[in-house]
Amino acid sequence: MDMLLMGLCVGVSAVAFVALAFGAAMRSEPWNSTAPPPQLPLVKAVAPARFFSDRAPVPTVVPSVQVPIEVLLLQIENHVRLEQAAAESFLAFPSQALLHSKTTSPLVN
Amino acid sequence: MTHELLNGLSSAEIEQILKLGTRLIIPSGVSLFRLGDPADRLFLTERGRIKLTLPMQVRGREEDVFVEERSPGQTVGWSALIPPYRFTLTAAAALFEAEVIALPREALLHYFAANPAAGCKITLNLAVVIGHRLQLFQTMWLREMQRTVEVRSA
Numbered sequence: 001m002d003m004l005l006m007g008l009c010v011g012v013s014a015v016a017f018v019a020l021a022f023g024a025a026m027r028s029e030p031w032n033s034t035a036p037p038p039q040l041p042l043v044k045a046v047a048p049a050r051f052f053s054d055r056a057p058v059p060t061v062v063p064s065v066q067v068p069i070e071v072l073l074l075q076i077e078n079h080v081r082l083e084q085a086a087a088e089s090f091l092a093f094p095s096q097a098l099l100h101s102k103t104t105s106p107l108v109n
Numbered sequence: 110m111t112h113e114l115l116n117g118l119s120s121a122e123i124e125q126i127l128k129l130g131t132r133l134i135i136p137s138g139v140s141l142f143r144l145g146d147p148a149d150r151l152f153l154t155e156r157g158r159i160k161l162t163l164p165m166q167v168r169g170r171e172e173d174v175f176v177e178e179r180s181p182g183q184t185v186g187w188s189a190l191i192p193p194y195r196f197t198l199t200a201a202a203a204l205f206e207a208e209v210i211a212l213p214r215e216a217l218l219h220y221f222a223a224n225p226a227a228g229c230k231i232t233l234n235l236a237v238v239i240g241h242r243l244q245l246f247q248t249m250w251l252r253e254m255q256r257t258v259e260v261r262s263a
Contacts, residue, residue, distance in 0.1 A: 069168055076167075077175035084177060087248035091241075099248065100255055108256060 079105040112153045113238060114184045117230045126227075127153075129220060130210040135159075135202040141185065141209065143199045148188035150211045152200075157207025159185050161198045173199055184238050189214045191239075 067075070082103040090098040102109075115123050130153070135141055141152065141159060152159075158180055162173035176198060179185045188196050194214070221228025 066168075069170070069172070072167060073172055073174065076165075080175050080177070083249050083252060084245065086252065087245050090248050091244050100252065 075106055079103075079107040110155060110182060112182055112184070114151075114153060114231060114234045116234050118227055122224070122227045125224075126212070126217075126220065126231075127210060129216040130212040133209050133211050135207045135209065137202050137204055137206050139202055141200040141202070141207075142196045144196060146196045148186060148194045148196045149215075150213050151187050151189040151217075152185040152209040152211050154179050154181050154183050154185060155208040155210060156181055157205050158203040159200050159207055159209070160203040161185070161200050163198055178203060184235070185209065187235055187238060190217070190235060 082105045086098070086101050086103055089101070112123075115126060118126070132155070133141075133152075135157070142148070144164065158178050160178050161176045163176050164171050165174040166172075167174070179200075185200055186196060188194060189212075217231075221231070
């Protein structure tokens with residue numbers, strides 16, 4: 001008799017536990033079904049950061065060393081003076097060698 | 110002072126010619142004339158140096174680039190006697206002030222008409238000046254051409 005009552009109590013408790021668990025499960029189910037699925041924010045593909053430019057990367061060109069323009073103008077003047085001196089030499093003593101003689105001008109060397 | 114343009118003239122003729130002109134003092138760097146200006150006077154350099162330049166594009170900027178320099182005794186601005194009477198260079202006093210004698214074309218032509226022998230000598234002297242300039246720049250041009258050909262065929 002005792003064993004029968006004990007089994008009955010355990011059974012009723014088990015049924016009650018299962019019922020509570022089922023009720024709890026059924027209460028949470030509508031939230032999931034009605035709520036819109038969470039949307040992840042659209043993330044635009046971001047290009048690698050570049051300074052001051054959105055354009056395609058340009059191959060880096062190492063600028064050649066430029067002399068100041070004043071120096072360049074002096075080099076031009078020096079070149080013209082040397083060329084005139086060479087031309088004067090040719091006119092004084094015309095020959096093919098003097099016609100094509102080399103000068104020390106940095107613009108042609 | 111011996112002027113190349115007045116070679117072969119008598120002292121009296123030289124004096125008459127110089128009396129036709131006006132002495133000008135050109136401070137350093139100041140232009141005597143500019144490219145394209147009407148050429149109604151030619152100049153005999155008395156003192157200092159006159160720098161002749163032409164405009165050239167250098168790194169995107171227009172710069173007056175040295176072409177040649179005229180010393181005392183040399184002539185500047187012979188475009189005044191050659192049509193179309195426009196200067197084809199810019200002339201300015203170089204590092205120091207310069208002094209020139211400006212000879213008006215009209216006065217020179219009247220003198221030539223009245224003194225044909227002197228006019229002939231001056232014209233021949235001018236031909237020497239122009240001929241030398243032509244030969245000089247012809248030679249310089251050929252040297253540049255030679256370098257261009259060497260660079261292109263390298």
